[in-house]
Amino acid sequence: MSTVVYVPRDAAALSVGAERVATAIAREAKSRGIDLTLKRNGTRGMCWLEPLVEVVVGSERYAYGPVTERDVPALFAADFLHNGAHALQLGRVADIAYFASQQRLTFENVGVIEPTSLDDYLTHGGYEGLRNALRMQPHEIVQAVTDSGLRGRGGAAFPTGIKWKTVLDASAPQKYVTCNADEGDSGTFADRMLMEGDPFSLIEGMTIAAIAVGATQGYIYLRIEYPHAERTLTDAIQAAYQAGYLGADVAGSGRRFDLEVRMGAGAYICGEETSMLESLEGRRGEVRVRPPLPAIKGLFGRPTIVNNVISLASVPIILRRGAQFYRDFGVGRSRGTVPIQLAGNIKRGGLVERAFGVSLRDLLYDYGGGSATGRPIRAVQVGGPLGAYIPASQFDTAIDYEALSGIGALLGHGGVVAFDDTVDMARMARFAMEFCAIESCGKCTPCRLGSTRGVEVIDRILYGVDRDGNLRLLEDLCETMVEGSLCGLGGMAPFPVRSVLRHFREDFLKPPTR
Amino acid sequence: MTEDFSDILDEYQHVPGPLLLVLHAVQRKHGFVPAEAVPYIAERLNLSRAEVHGVLSFYHHFRRSPPGRHVVQVCRAESCQAMGAEHLAQHAQQRLGIEFHETTPDGAFSLEPVYCLGNCACSPAVMIDDELFGRVSAEQFDALLAERGGDR
Numbered sequence: 001m002s003t004v005v006y007v008p009r010d011a012a013a014l015s016v017g018a019e020r021v022a023t024a025i026a027r028e029a030k031s032r033g034i035d036l037t038l039k040r041n042g043t044r045g046m047c048w049l050e051p052l053v054e055v056v057v058g059s060e061r062y063a064y065g066p067v068t069e070r071d072v073p074a075l076f077a078a079d080f081l082h083n084g085a086h087a088l089q090l091g092r093v094a095d096i097a098y099f100a101s102q103q104r105l106t107f108e109n110v111g112v113i114e115p116t117s118l119d120d121y122l123t124h125g126g127y128e129g130l131r132n133a134l135r136m137q138p139h140e141i142v143q144a145v146t147d148s149g150l151r152g153r154g155g156a157a158f159p160t161g162i163k164w165k166t167v168l169d170a171s172a173p174q175k176y177v178t179c180n181a182d183e184g185d186s187g188t189f190a191d192r193m194l195m196e197g198d199p200f201s202l203i204e205g206m207t208i209a210a211i212a213v214g215a216t217q218g219y220i221y222l223r224i225e226y227p228h229a230e231r232t233l234t235d236a237i238q239a240a241y242q243a244g245y246l247g248a249d250v251a252g253s254g255r256r257f258d259l260e261v262r263m264g265a266g267a268y269i270c271g272e273e274t275s276m277l278e279s280l281e282g283r284r285g286e287v288r289v290r291p292p293l294p295a296i297k298g299l300f301g302r303p304t305i306v307n308n309v310i311s312l313a314s315v316p317i318i319l320r321r322g323a324q325f326y327r328d329f330g331v332g333r334s335r336g337t338v339p340i341q342l343a344g345n346i347k348r349g350g351l352v353e354r355a356f357g358v359s360l361r362d363l364l365y366d367y368g369g370g371s372a373t374g375r376p377i378r379a380v381q382v383g384g385p386l387g388a389y390i391p392a393s394q395f396d397t398a399i400d401y402e403a404l405s406g407i408g409a410l411l412g413h414g415g416v417v418a419f420d421d422t423v424d425m426a427r428m429a430r431f432a433m434e435f436c437a438i439e440s441c442g443k444c445t446p447c448r449l450g451s452t453r454g455v456e457v458i459d460r461i462l463y464g465v466d467r468d469g470n471l472r473l474l475e476d477l478c479e480t481m482v483e484g485s486l487c488g489l490g491g492m493a494p495f496p497v498r499s500v501l502r503h504f505r506e507d508f509l510k511p512p513t514r
Numbered sequence: 515m516t517e518d519f520s521d522i523l524d525e526y527q528h529v530p531g532p533l534l535l536v537l538h539a540v541q542r543k544h545g546f547v548p549a550e551a552v553p554y555i556a557e558r559l560n561l562s563r564a565e566v567h568g569v570l571s572f573y574h575h576f577r578r579s580p581p582g583r584h585v586v587q588v589c590r591a592e593s594c595q596a597m598g599a600e601h602l603a604q605h606a607q608q609r610l611g612i613e614f615h616e617t618t619p620d621g622a623f624s625l626e627p628v629y630c631l632g633n634c635a636c637s638p639a640v641m642i643d644d645e646l647f648g649r650v651s652a653e654q655f656d657a658l659l660a661e662r663g664g665d666r
Contacts, residue, residue, distance in 0.1 A: 012633050015648035047635035186591030189632040224575045225631050227644045263538055265573030268629060282533030283565075284572040300530060342635065344596035349635030372597065381592055385629075415634065417593045431592070435629065441572075 002035045003081045006054040006061070008111070010043035010196045011228040012189065017068060018051040024072040025053070032076060042197020044111035045351030046098055054093060057083050063090040098348060098367055103329060105337045106314045107353045110197035116235040118243055121200040127245065129319030133208045134253050141212035142168055145315060147323035149335025153190075154180055154271070154308030155383065155412040155488075157401050160315075163305060166295035167213040170303035175215040177206050177305045178280065178298075179312055181222040181229070182264050182271040185384025187343040187415030191309035193351055194339075195222075195229040198313070199236035203259065205312035207250060208319055209305050210257040218259040219299070221276050224266050233261050268385075268439040272487050273306040275441060286441045287487040308413070310339060329355035334400045342368045344417035345377070354399075361395040363416060375420035379504065381428075383412025385435050386492035388499035389425065408499065410492075425504035429497045430458040436493035447490025450481040454497065464512030471508065475501065516554045518543070523558040533559060533569055537576055546577035582617040582624040584662050586610075587641040590627045593634035602638050603627070605652045609659065622663060 007013075007022040022038060029036040043050060052065035053075075062083040064075060071088060078086040090096055104110075113120040121127070133141050146161025167175060179202065183191040195202060206218045222230055237259055240246040248256050262280055264270050270279045274288035277299050298304025314336065318326045327335045334356035340363055342349050347369035352358075364370070364377060371377050379389045388409040390397070397403055404411050419428075433454030440447045454477055461470045478494035478501075485491040500507065522539040526532040536555055540547050547570055556563045570576050588603050603614075610618055610625055617624040633639040636648025642658060650658075 011646050012636050012648060015633050015636055015639065015646040050636070183632060184630055186630045187593045187634045188630075189634055192632045223632075225628065225641070228646070262534070264575075265534060265538070266575035266628075267573050279534065280531055282531035282535070282569070284568050343593040344634065344637060346635075349637075351635075385592060415593075417596055417634070419596045423596065428592070428595075431595070435591075439629070 002037045004037045004039055004056040005081070006039050006041045006056075007051060008043045009040040009115070009228075010050075010193060011226070012047050012193070013043050013050040013052070014228070016050050016066070020069040021051045021053065021067050021072065024069040028072050028076050034076075034081070036081070039114055041113065042110045042115050043193060044093065044099060045107065045193060045353075046096065046348070047350040048348045049090070052090075053080075055081055055083065057081075061093045063093045063096065064088040065090060098350070098352075102353050103337050103355050104353050105317050105326065105329070106201070106310060107194065107198070107339060107351070108317065109201065110194060113198065115197055115199055115232050116239060118200065118236075118239045118245075121198070125320055126200055126316075127204055127251065129316035130204050130208055130211070130245075130251060132319045133211055134251060134255075138168055138212050138214065139165075141208065141319070144323045145212075145318060148318045148326040149323075149330065149333075150311060150314055150318065150326065151334070151401070152308055153310035153314070153338065153413065155185075155410070157411070160307060160311050163295055163307070164209065164213055166293065167215070167303045167305050170296055172303050174217070174300075175213055175303045175305075176299045177209045177213070177215045177218040178276070178307075179206055179218070179220040179309055180271060180273060180276055180306055181220050181226075181309050182276060183223060183226075183309070183413065184268040184271045185386075185413050185415050187381065187417035188341050188384060188413045189343075190339040190341055190351060190414060192226055192229050194309055194313050195226070196232045199233050200240065201313040201316050202233075202309055203236060203240050203246070205315035206259060207245065207257050208315050209307070209312060211250070211253070211255055213303070213305060215305065216256045216258065218257060219280055220259070220261045221264060221270070221280055222261050223264045223270075230261060230263065237261065267441075268435075269441045269487075269489055272489065274487070276306065277304065284441070286443045289486065310413075331355075331357040331398070331400055332402055334402065338399060338411070338414055340399060341415045342418070343415060344381075345371045345373055345420045346418045347372050356400050357398050359396050359398050360390065360416070363399070364395060364418060368418065371418060371420045373420050373422075375422065377418050378421040378423055379419045379425060379428075381417045381419070381496065382415070383410045384415050385432060386410075386488060386495055387412050387415075388495045389428065389503065390499070391503040408495070408502075410495070424507055425500045426458065426462060426507040426510070429500040429508075430455060430462070432493050432496040433458060436489060440489060444484070444486040444490060446481045446484035447486070447493070450477055450485075450490060451493060453477060454481075454493075458497075461508050462513050467509065471501070516550070519551050519554050523555065527558055533561070533566065534573075537570060541576060546580050549578070580617075582621050584622065584642055585624045585626060586659075587626045587628040587631070589629070589631045589633075589637070589639045589641075591630040591634075593630075594638040597637040599638040602640075602650060602652060602655065606655060609656060623659070
């Protein structure tokens with residue numbers, strides 16, 4: 001019988017040589033006359049071990065990593081196809097501590113199945129959630145999502161079920177389901193990893209959403225920086241159409257749902273839901289003034305669900321296992337699981353899906369293993385470029401929407417970027433303003449001008465010009481931006497700046513540069 | 515010249531919200547969006563030239579001048595900064611002898627900044643055309659250029 005070997009096709013794995021490893025394995029097997037089936041999975045999310053090669057022995061999967069193409073002949077010589085001993089041997093995937101201690105719900109199939117194989121998806125519980133949904137009344141589906149406690153994983157943490165109910169209750173000849181896959185926050189890659197590793201779960205989640213609220217058209221707004229995800233999604237959508245899970249008669253229900261991928265064009269602001277809708281309509285991604293809410297007047301003026309990839313991809317398991325099952329994970333008002341992405345200067349970077357409540361310290365040290373450089377971790381930025389910098393004294397804070405907002409931080413999309421003690425925090429504060437200036441849509445003044453003035457004020461502080469006065473001015477500017485901006489870009493870009501002023505003020509007071 | 519764009523407009527004209535789709539298709543075909551495309555697209559989509567220009571200039575991805583044979587994007591966002599991306603960005607500019615948003619005189623490479631390639635657990639990251647690279651050192655950067663005919 002042919003031995004099955006998995007080599008990931010996820011962009012992160014490819015970025016460190018997975019394709020060359022796959023080619024080398026195929027070549028080596030052929031030259032040795034070994035019958036081998038090479039399968040391409042998503043990543044398990046243990047990115048520091050990529051390329052991570054898995055071999056199926058009996059009913060178990062054994063891992064080796066990180067593998068380079070040069071290691072391949074030696075792996076064959078060590079009989080890795082039967083879990084032979086080798087310096088890169090990691091044992092059973094299920095026993096690797098980083099992986100074993102996670103609670104994979106949304107990412108249950110990611111790294112396990114072949115992403116674009118519908119059969120593989122179906123044998124792993126795929127479309128059971130949709131089948132359950134089709135036996136329910138629309139308001140029952142919405143109620144299940146509400147009861148699960150699921151809140152928007154894109155960053156705003158708005159209860160998903162409430163949003164759906166607004167769309168359900170709106171009366172209109174056309175409604176839409178849109179997926180925000182404009183994952184622009186530095187330090188985040190959960191959406192990409194899911195779309196590349198288990199695209200059907202997103203497609204199924206969107207289909208359930210459409211059935212629930214009576215929408216017939218869906219769009220995935222995907223950032224242009226994700227060409228691998230585009231190919232995977234496009235292939236999966238095509239397969240879903242061919243099998244009758246999309247189109248005029250979804251799973252034999254007589255209900256229509258069409259879905260297409262639309263590419264963004266490199267504008268960070270299009271991750272904000274109203275500018276995403278503008279962009280989908282073919283315009284500049286300028287934010288809209290709310291109200292009206294997109295749920296009432298969204299895409300092309302119609303009631304529209306706008307949900308993040310992870311929110312939508314969490315829906316199938318909620319409908320498959322029940323709202324209570326999902327709700328039993330988590331703490332307080334933060335229910336279910338959350339994919340945390342460990343990035344930046346971290347020894348073991350990757351994705352950790354856990355119930356809410358795990359502490360930053362556990363993530364950074366038990367999972368992350370400390371900094372990649374071996375130096376102390378001085379700060380972490382949680383929640384992307386608009387998230388606060390958290391000092392080591394607050395690493396015991398739990399990953400929980402309320403706990404983080406209690407210390408003036410935010411969870412956002414779950415990115416955790418670590419910095420060692422060589423970081424210049426004043427430069428990071430300056431970068432927050434600079435980034436906001438580059439990415440501002442230009443519609444409102446506090447964001448458009450405030451960010452540029454912010455860079456200038458910080459420069460004056462760094463140059464040593466009237467430091468006290470300019471530090472006060474910076475605080476004042478931050479307040480203006482927070483209070484006066486139309487959306488979260490200008491309204492939150494001051495968060496990292498303020499956190500530096502609060503926790504790392506000494507970096508503003510170093511001897512002047514220039 | 516407008517016949518170069520007519521097929522694209524024929525394909526997308528009646529799709530809801532077509533302008534980004536059209537600009538993407540034009541850029542895929544030509545490598546950039548030529549100035550003469552703007553009035554033609556405007557006319558076919560019943561938009562003003564200002565509206566088309568406004569969209570074209572809003573999005574970082576759309577180019578209004580021809581790119582080099584390879585487009586090199588160096589990630590400059592926080593995660594990559596934490597792993598030395600600023601050093602890599604300086605190295606890239608020195609090595610290519612150009613600044614960001616410029617193209618080498620021989621037309622081989624365009625250098626662009628990018629704010630997150632979503633490869634943050636393998637920082638610093640670089641993308642060349644559609645190919646992603648992680649944990650990129652200065653030496654590896656040079657090797658990637660050399661593989662693409664940039665060994666000058």
